[in-house]
Amino acid sequence: MSALRLGIVPALLLALTAVAQGQEPRLAGRVPEPARTQVNAILTAAHTGGLPTEPLIDRALEGAAKGAPAAMIVAAVTRLRDELVQARSAFGETASTAELTAGASALRAGATAASLARLRAVRSGKPLTVAAAVMADLVAAGVPADTAVGAVLALASDADDADYLTFRRNVQRDIALGASPSAALAVRIRAAVSGADAAPSPGTGQTGPGVPRKRKP
Amino acid sequence: MTEQDDSLEPIIEILREPAVLRADLTDRVMSEIERLPLPGPAAPNPVRWWRRGWTIRLTPLRGLGLAAGLAALLFAVRLGGRPRVGPVVPLGARAMTQFVLIAPTATSVTVVGDFNDWSMSATPLERAGGVWSVAVPLGPGRYRYAFVVNGAIWQRDPEAPAADDEFGRANSVVTVGGT
Numbered sequence: 570m571s572a573l574r575l576g577i578v579p580a581l582l583l584a585l586t587a588v589a590q591g592q593e594p595r596l597a598g599r600v601p602e603p604a605r606t607q608v609n610a611i612l613t614a615a616h617t618g619g620l621p622t623e624p625l626i627d628r629a630l631e632g633a634a635k636g637a638p639a640a641m642i643v644a645a646v647t648r649l650r651d652e653l654v655q656a657r658s659a660f661g662e663t664a665s666t667a668e669l670t671a672g673a674s675a676l677r678a679g680a681t682a683a684s685l686a687r688l689r690a691v692r693s694g695k696p697l698t699v700a701a702a703v704m705a706d707l708v709a710a711g712v713p714a715d716t717a718v719g720a721v722l723a724l725a726s727d728a729d730d731a732d733y734l735t736f737r738r739n740v741q742r743d744i745a746l747g748a749s750p751s752a753a754l755a756v757r758i759r760a761a762v763s764g765a766d767a768a769p770s771p772g773t774g775q776t777g778p779g780v781p782r783k784r785k786p
Numbered sequence: 787m788t789e790q791d792d793s794l795e796p797i798i799e800i801l802r803e804p805a806v807l808r809a810d811l812t813d814r815v816m817s818e819i820e821r822l823p824l825p826g827p828a829a830p831n832p833v834r835w836w837r838r839g840w841t842i843r844l845t846p847l848r849g850l851g852l853a854a855g856l857a858a859l860l861f862a863v864r865l866g867g868r869p870r871v872g873p874v875v876p877l878g879a880r881a882m883t884q885f886v887l888i889a890p891t892a893t894s895v896t897v898v899g900d901f902n903d904w905s906m907s908a909t910p911l912e913r914a915g916g917v918w919s920v921a922v923p924l925g926p927g928r929y930r931y932a933f934v935v936n937g938a939i940w941q942r943d944p945e946a947p948a949a950d951d952e953f954g955r956a957n958s959v960v961t962v963g964g965t
Contacts, residue, residue, distance in 0.1 A: 626903075627904070627930075631900075632952070632953050634898055634905075635954065637954070641953060645953070667925070670927060677950050696926065699961055699964075702928035705950075710948075730963025730964055731963055734961065734963050
């Protein structure tokens with residue numbers, strides 16, 4: 570038996586033991602105690618409750634990579650867990666991990682659980698990940714939360730992921746060129762709803778592609 | 787002149803007469819030639835085709851490809867008696883996402899984020915002049931990330947939207963769509 574194989578077998582056994590004991594092996598050696606124990610407890614409860622644990626692990630690892638103190642890591646993981654719970658109640662039990670993560674981001678940005686539920690209702694049967702992510706991105710770009718939520722909901726029935734990403738890119742470009750976030754959003758949402766292929770960028774005189782209008786049968 | 791010479795004289799006289807050729811002789815000869823079948827390959831012989839040797843020329847690369855294909859086919863047949871079709875992964879399920887940072891004076895750049903467990907060694911960027919870049923396959927989702935320059939300096943992507951940060955170091959965010 571080679572040395573490599575001799576090393577792999579104990580490592581696998583250790584990993585399996587850690588999983589069986591409710592410990593996430595990726596946290597070992599990276600997340601300091603007592604944060605690791607507390608995060609593992611949160612992960613176990615989340616798993617039992619049917620919540621995805623991967624976003625929580627990512628948040629803990631992010632904190633560890635950035636050298637955050639234990640209390641800050643636990644607080645961040647706990648907060649994200651609460652947001653995932655809210656997102657799941659809005660999006661439904663069948664929502665994917667990506668959808669819940671994006672929904673949590675939108676909640677963090679200022680969207681309400683009711684607006685996420687509205688998004689779910691309008692986009693019945695369509696993926697929610699990008700729509701919810703664009704909500705968060707627009708707020709991060711300086712658009713007021715309720716305005717960003719309204720814009721995403723206005724496009725919700727027709728837009729696909731590419732439309733949302735184009736819309737967000739255009740708004741952010743207009744802001745980068747000097748438009749106010751609210752003005753940029755207002756112009757782009759008008760162009761998107763009217764189906765204009767090119768809309769003037771507010772305050773810049775430049776033009777750019779708008780969100781293509783969907784033809785309804 | 788002898789008696790024998792006298793008997794040959796009429797024949798000689800005939801042969802001395804000039805030959806008279808018909809004026810259309812050339813046309814008639816050419817038309818006869820045109821009627822003849824053209825020379826070409828012999829009619830296909832099925833027996834000869836089966837007994838004939840063949841030479842197949844392959845480059846080493848094509849030979850390896852052919853061998854790999856045959857091996858895969860044999861493996862599939864051994865698995866279930868016929869080639870199996872795995873789960874269909876829709877195109878675009880994972881999009882190659884390019885991360886780029888302009889850092890002419892950097893000696894190393896890595897990208898850390900939700901897609902690589904925030905590992906500082908998992909995804910190093912490659913340098914081309916002063917531009918550092920790497921392509922990462924990502925499925926639909928919203929991913930937070932940051933660059934780490936020279937192993938110590940955290941830097942958000944100036945070309946991407948900012949993300950919320952709870953740990954005191956700025957993040958960026960990339961959103962990958964699926965439709």
